[in-house]
Amino acid sequence: MTTIASVSNTDAYYLLHEGTQYQSYQFLGAHFEERDGCKGVNFAVWAPNAKEVNVSGSFNGWDGSHHAMAMNEGIWTLFIPELEEGTLYKYEIVTMDGDRYLKSDPYAFHSEVRPETASIVTSLEHYEWQDGVWQENNSSNQHLQQPLLIYEVHLGSWKRKEDGSFYSYVDFADELIDYVLERGYTHIELMPLAEHPLDSSWGYQVTGYYSVTSRFGSPKDFMYFVDQCHQKGLGVIMDWVPAHFCKDVHGLSRFDGTHLYEYADSRKGENPTWGTYIFDYGRPEVVSFLISNALFWLDMYHLDGLRIDAVYSLLTLNFERPEAECIRNEQGGEENLEGIAFLQKLNAVVFARYPDVLMIAEDSSSYPGVTTPVAYGGLGFNYKWNLAYTWHTLEYMKKNQTERSGQEDRLTQSLLGIRDENYVLPYSHDEMDPPTKSLLGKMSGEDNWQRFANLRALYTYTMGHPGKKLLFMGNEFGQMDDWDSEGSLEWELLQFEEHQHFAEFVKQMNHFYIAEKALWELDFEQNGLTSLNADDKEDGLVILLRKSKTNNEQLIIINNFKPETHEGYRLGVEEPGRYQEVFNSDKPEFGGSGMTNANMLETQEWSCQGNPYSIMVNIPPLAGVIFKYIPSEG
Structure with missing residues (x-):
């Protein structure tokens, strides 16, 4: 307790x-x-x-x-x-x-x-937690070498009741948890839970930092939800918003008649783009308020991690500021030295008390060392969203297949920096927000079959790419329209066969990812990845070799981003043995054409693509195919 x-x-x-x-x-x-x-x-x-x-x-x-x-x-x-x-x-x-x-x-x-x-007036005492086994089993601090597959949820619009009213935390415990676990996810990430006055802000403009939103029930109802997640084996991450707060008169703004929580200088204290105030990170009491709040959610609600929103806006004094209005720090630079010091202090304190927690930076900048420990001069997070990966892959996938030749570096340039930071590869709510279209809506294609095939290929490539994974709700069954934060996901789509097939594909792919160490054990080690013919300008193929820590498990992930098939494609490999197809996004049960490799593939002593051995494979159109290496006996 x-x-x-x-x-x-x-x-x-x-x-x-x-x-x-x-x-x-x-x-x-x-x-x-x-x-x-x-x-x-x-x-x-x-x-x-x-x-x-x-x-x-x-x-x-x-x-x-x-x-x-x-x-x-x-x-x-x-x-x-x-x-x-x-x-x-x-x-x-x-x-x-x-x-x-x-x-x-x-x-x-x-x-x-x-x-x-x-x-x-509310007491948080006397809730009897039943998650002791979860807490004990998640104290190894080895998550960098474990699978991390996050399902991002906006509770207000995941599903609503027939009359349009919200589900409660208890309702979510009864329905959402089993849904997420059945589909193979290891964690659920909840968009901001702290109290906020405006539904359409999605929780990112907070008025009650210590108050779990009452839209869905009481604090102890939320404790019950987290407790049930843990008892069933699901981790819980919360979006946390220390970068700014809203100006609503009943909140923190000008709290005692002065700029108490925000910078007094409006150039530092206001974000004109968002219409919000910026915390004064140089004021000790504000630092205490924010770090206490981070620990509060971990202490009182047993959360497993925090995803810190808008980190870039804390790092610079001139976030989205016109050049004519730019300001400098005392050293002449644009860095917000107090914001940087706050983030370092935050992570140092959190990890001192909770060494196994997830601290994930949503950072769109190129600031170095975001996931480097504070002791070595970094910001101290243990993960960073790789937003560049998301932007580049989606820009590529929007292109018609005829325009993709020579553009594969949009996909593969991220492979060069896999050791720069500990990355999460996110397809988040930002990729579903109107008018950007859903992920399926972003896919190019002459018809729905090609659009679904393209999205399956993208997902398979992402599963094979080093880095942990995050997917926003609705994208697991191919939501067609933009996300409507004031309604519900388009669950009615699941009555259609193509969406059923796609949902089954995502489910099987997730479970496959969890089962294969080669896809996550060496995510941030150079020896866990080899690029095989990874930038073919003619064929539109991106081929990766992933390895486990002991090197006993090896997977070849072949990604074809063009509608042409490749029968009998000769692929160079490093070692002799056999290869077995273990996953194929083109299977009929996923809505694909059914082009597979049913037989075991034996290597030949035929050098190819710089490797001494090779195999002959069939590569379906707009698809990802994964082969598992089986060493020669003796």
């Missing part, structure tokens, strides 16, 4: 102001206490520049004058007896200028369902 420990105010306040208080949620916010035999709630909020702070709520008719707080070291506190769980409250802030307004609690554990904005 996870508990919130009692802390000394003197020590806690000191560490908060030093920027080293990493569990500030244990004393800030609303906490049940007993004083002199009287049970009640202690409220505490950081608002050093306020003239007056009161607690206003459903218990006093929203008249804060009855419950004035006292300040010590910038922290306002008040114990109110006899309050019960579920009590609604806000902080009534009176600024030095005499303005008066209501603010939600930055550390609230629960909030009203939007559009209402009050915080709710």
